[in-house]
Amino acid sequence: MTTPGNGRTGPFRLFFHPASSASMRVTLYLRCRGVPRDVVELVSTGLETDHRGILVFTMPDGDRETEKVGTKDLTAFNPEGRVPVLLLPDGRKLTQTGPIIDFIDDFLPRDEGMRLLPDDPWARAQAKRIMWIIASDVQPYQNIAFIIQAMGEWGMVKAPPTEHPLRLHYIRREFGAIDGIMAECAGRFAVGDELSLADCFLVPQIRNALLAGIDLAAEFPTMARVWENAIAVRQVKEVLDEAGGIVQPLVFDEDKFEVYTEPAKAE
Numbered sequence: 001m002t003t004p005g006n007g008r009t010g011p012f013r014l015f016f017h018p019a020s021s022a023s024m025r026v027t028l029y030l031r032c033r034g035v036p037r038d039v040v041e042l043v044s045t046g047l048e049t050d051h052r053g054i055l056v057f058t059m060p061d062g063d064r065e066t067e068k069v070g071t072k073d074l075t076a077f078n079p080e081g082r083v084p085v086l087l088l089p090d091g092r093k094l095t096q097t098g099p100i101i102d103f104i105d106d107f108l109p110r111d112e113g114m115r116l117l118p119d120d121p122w123a124r125a126q127a128k129r130i131m132w133i134i135a136s137d138v139q140p141y142q143n144i145a146f147i148i149q150a151m152g153e154w155g156m157v158k159a160p161p162t163e164h165p166l167r168l169h170y171i172r173r174e175f176g177a178i179d180g181i182m183a184e185c186a187g188r189f190a191v192g193d194e195l196s197l198a199d200c201f202l203v204p205q206i207r208n209a210l211l212a213g214i215d216l217a218a219e220f221p222t223m224a225r226v227w228e229n230a231i232a233v234r235q236v237k238e239v240l241d242e243a244g245g246i247v248q249p250l251v252f253d254e255d256k257f258e259v260y261t262e263p264a265k266a267e
Contacts, residue, residue, distance in 0.1 A: 010089035011041045012104065015065075015077070017057050018243035019047060019250050021139065021204035023084045025097045028200040031235040032114050033105070040104060045083055046072060047250075052152055053257035054145045055250070057083050097135065101197065116197045126185045127198040130178055134201045137177075141170040142208065144251045152260045161252055162211050171209050172219070178202070179220040186222055188229045199230045207240070211248045 016023035046058035059066040069076040086094040150156040187193035216224040
């Protein structure tokens with residue numbers, strides 16, 4: 001593969017972590033689209049927890065990029081401090097899951113692999129609608145790091161972070177919207193009968209919701225049916241298995257969280 005602008009060749013490198021639901025959107029895309037490792041190399045970052053118990057992604061041990069930046073602090077590599085990050089052979093970096101997926105897809109032959117957006121303009125728009133509801137309206141507000149910080153620093157009522165009332169509110173509000181949308185556009189999958197990027201975004205978010213105790217079948221029947229069909233797809237199941245299963249297994253350090261929020265408890 002030749003990157004645009006400089007003629008240099010080599011694979012893109014995706015810095016990701018299995019504990020990151022945003023990362024999983026891209027790894028699901030790569031696996032379902034059939035993108036080979038010599039086109040996009042997967043580089044798992046490190047993972048620590050800070051004094052609040054919040055997960056912090058770090059630069060990977062022994063990687064050449066870690067040596068270049070001279071620190072394990074991910075913000076030296078990506079000022080956003082998040083994963084995934086797509087590194088081009090010429091050193092340019094791209095963040096945010098939608099642009100990363102679009103950029104990679106522009107380099108792939110259109111007649112090879114699984115197509116992950118419908119050809120029909122309306123169906124394609126519906127897929128993107130679901131994607132952006134998840135990326136913009138669900139994920140940021142149900143994020144465990146946000147919930148913990150709000151309890152520790154902004155006086156929000158204390159409750160178990162995975163099942164906090166605010167987290168459940170945003171999950172239920174937006175899942176209700178998505179379930180209503182999919183009642184009109186879903187087939188076997190989120191949009192029609194073919195797996196799409198909407199499913200790649202939906203699967204990690206459902207995984208988070210299951211950790212929160214959401215009863216998918218009882219509350220969101222269309223979404224539940226699509227979920228069962230999606231996790232039966234071999235490529236999807238492989239990615240989930242590699243990340244620890246259908247429920248998010250690692251979200252925060254409970255002991256550090258208790259210490260961090262102790263002043264809030266005393267009040």
